[in-house]
Amino acid sequence: MAENTIFIPTGLAFSFSECLWFLNRNFDDCLHSIDGNQIRKALLVNEQPVLISISEREGSLQAIILKGGFSPEIKAEIVRYIIDWFDIERDIMPFYKLIQQHKLISYMSVDFHGLRLTGIPDLFEALCWAIIGQQINLRFAYKLKRRLVERFGESIEYDHSIYYIFPTCEILANVRVEDLREMQFSARKAEYLIIIARAFSKGEISKQKISSLPDFTSRQKALTAIKGIGVWTANYALMKTMREPSAIPHGDAGLLNALILHNVIKQKTDLAAIDRFFSRFPGWESYLVFYLWHALSRQ
Secondary structure (H helix, E strand, O other), rough: OOOEEEEEEEEOOOOHHHHHHOOOOOOOOOOEEOOOOOOEEEEEEEEEEEEEEEEEEEEEEEEEEEEEOHHHHHHHHHHHHHHHHHOOOOOOHHHHHHHHHOOOOOOHHHOOOOOOOOOOOHHHHHHHHHHOOOOOOOOOOOHHHHHHHHHHHOEEOOEEEEEEEEOOOHHHOOOHHHHOOOOOOHHHHHHHHHHHHHHHOOOOHHHHHHOOOHHHHHHHHHOOOOOOOHHHHHHHHHOOOOOOOOOOOOOOHHHHHHHHHHHOOOOOOOOHHHHHOOOOOHHHHHHHHHHHHHHHHOO
């Protein structure tokens, strides 16, 4: 095996093509590039920019380091990132058994077979993205993210293309509200992004600190204690980064639309019906949210 190549076994019920479809929904995402059946992504590994290409090879994911170091430490971090990003180690067959018992969504176990809850391994990035995307359409949210990333993020040039890395908290902690306002961020979003960046850069909050807390409630409380992080934002990050199984971003417009589409509810205000529905999937609520989002994106 070449020095720059890593193989990561994926096991059963894993579909790289489904995960790629989710990541390539005709939005202008500046943090990865998909070409056919491979994805390129730049990462900051041990403070060193690294560019990788990921593709599928006979029951494994093949990660090739296109640019950056090949040390065992860097390779180990890349493996951890990919496993986390695609939730590779989770056995999702119990989830399929649950949804197969519900006729409104049973088709998902076949049509979306192997789709993993594609996450955002970096907690700071997940919180920032949740704030950027609030109360605006996704296309504009991706434009705002691109402006932020291209101005303040590190990048790697390879094969006549530039690959960007989400800005670090230390960089965004020193950004001015006016800088973000020039990019069409609202004053409130600009303020919240800077507040959260400063909290991370000072060590007041981190993925390690949140993961060390004993339960979902305490983790949610720790996040919402930071100005700018509401319950929806906290639950989104707990779902996408911390893999909290019961994290439901209540009130999410896409989720509500998907529930209406599947005849789970008639009105978006029918909270009791929503609670009854999710109570049938204990430990898999966040996965069900992700599958409902996926179903809506296919419409």
